Amino acid sequence: MTQEQKETVKDMWQVKGLSLKQIGELFGKSRSAIAGIVSRNGWQKRAPEGFQHQRPKRNARRTVRPTKQSAVQATGAPVPPSPVAPLHLKLEETRAGRCMYPYHGEQYTFCGHKTIDGSSYCEHHHKVCYIAGSRRAF
Numbered sequence: 001m002t003q004e005q006k007e008t009v010k011d012m013w014q015v016k017g018l019s020l021k022q023i024g025e026l027f028g029k030s031r032s033a034i035a036g037i038v039s040r041n042g043w044q045k046r047a048p049e050g051f052q053h054q055r056p057k058r059n060a061r062r063t064v065r066p067t068k069q070s071a072v073q074a075t076g077a078p079v080p081p082s083p084v085a086p087l088h089l090k091l092e093e094t095r096a097g098r099c100m101y102p103y104h105g106e107q108y109t110f111c112g113h114k115t116i117d118g119s120s121y122c123e124h125h126h127k128v129c130y131i132a133g134s135r136r137a138f
């Protein structure tokens with residue numbers, strides 16, 4: 001597993017809160033293989049509670065100034081729609097500098113757009129993952 005892939009595992013584990021099994025499926029590895037990587041690196045899973053209280057604030061803001069966020073809330077989609085269509089790269093097609101944001105489908109695919117500096121994601125998905133340090137349901 002490359003360093004970049006490990007960073008992605010860390011991100012999915014800590015930021016997105018995916019389970020070891022889900023991450024394993026994503027990388028074609030067993031749950032225990034991912035558990036080994038996580039424990040060897042000492043990555044603690046962040047508590048899922050404590051971030052939910054940010055949602056009401058967002059709703060309050062929405063009434064004043066409707067944004068793309070409102071459409072998301074209305075449809076119940078977990079993340080805002082990407083302003084750019086994902087390239088749906090397969091894992092083996094991803095490479096450095098390409099957004100590793102995963103999409104669920106028949107099989108996992110990745111966004112694939114150019115990443116911004118210091119992130120495994122494109123500008124849009126970086127915002128999705130790191131808005132005010134909040135943790136979003138994946």
Ligand SMILES: [Zn+2]
Binds near residue numbers: 112124
């Ligand atoms: Zn992306």
